[in-house]
Amino acid sequence: MSIAFFFEALCLVVSIYCFKALKATKMVYFIPFLLLTVLVEFIGFLSISIKDKQQNYWLYNIFTAVEFVFYAYMFSINFKLPLLRKFSYAFMAILVLFSVFNYQFLQGPDHFHTYTLLFGSFFIVFFCCCYFYEWVLPEQINQNLVKQPFFWICVGLLLFYLGSVIINALYEYLRSSDMDKEGRRIYSFINRSLNVILYSSFITSFLICKNNKKAY
């Protein structure tokens, strides 16, 4: 088990701890999502460590699609401009279609779906930028962005997907036989570091939710 898994579990615990505050907002959806994430990580870990190094790509390929649909849905809730909301709904449908297409015709069932990951990453970064754009519009100036729970979700997502874009793009190259060992090490290192940033941001967001509720 890695430090990233520890942060995921910690994030789940914090979200449950802040349940009362999250219940009042749509942020409550993060609890089942984080539960699913921890479960997927745990099953993924078991499948490679116990069952004779069995491949767990199928699990992560499904989870990647679910993850992007969930984030897109959260963006659609938090967007104020109707156009962006519609765009995020469209993205959800396109991503599912792309994922199926990738499974059938591109990378197949035996590979990690890096194309889906890159496609989703690009749009999540785009959505983060759109969210920040909405906040620099004059009508939002009065509110404090740092005290918005979803801002911290965006911070985590932006840094995670920006930081992992290179490593995901070169995933197949790094797994090639002559770089397999070093490639794995680098991939794990970058991915775990970014996961720590991502889940720390999520934890910050949940704690802000709790503080905001106290302030009311």
Next chain:
Amino acid sequence: MQKQQEGILITIVVASVFFLLIGIFLLILIFFFLRRQRKYKMEKEEMKNRFEQTLLKTQLEIQEHTFNYISQEIHDNIGQILSLVRINLNVLAENLPDVHFEKTDELLGKVIRDLRTLSHNLNSNRLQEIGIVEGLKSLLQQLEKTGKFSTEFIAPASSLSFVNKDNSLILYRMVQEVLNNIIKHAHANKIVIVVEPQGQQSHLLKISDNGRGFDTSKLQENKTGIGLQNIFTRAKMINSSVSIKSSEQEGTTIVFEINNQPLLK
């Protein structure tokens, strides 16, 4: 070959860190942009508020100047002429029947007294001489004299002593406006003014009547008359808040919360 691989891996790590830094830079940029924008907007609003305050202060100064002028004219000109008329009437009294003379003299005396009161009410110098508490008491006494109202004034010693001259005049005009509203609209026969200190920082000034009351939802819909609007505007000028409690047939209470640190200095 080994070195080439190392080079590739280092490039990947550097590129990832570079992308991460771009993200962080973007966030910092947004944060500072928003902070600057908010500061700019706050400054703009502060300037607007100051401008409005200055404008209101000027309007009130002009109004007070006009009031003082009218007051002097009533006191020195119309009052003098009426006194002369009364003296002349006394001279002519020998040729008039007693009943007519007494009635006319009584009416003339009342006109002179009312004009003197009006002159005092309009004159801000007099208020500054006697102080806000005495000014308010005198307003109630005048109402009491009409015989239509019974009044009560409750204030502990040294009440409202922190209110400066400019603000006490504004407060006095606000109370005058409230009393005018009671006379015109409330159909009340009892008026009570209570001053309640709320620590050293603020005092509550409550004006209650036992009149027919009104629907306070009109206040939220901005369907109020000029008089009430003036009260709210003046209250804002002296950093005072106004709350109105009223229900139909159960009278009205207007509460001013007067703070120790007025905006108008």
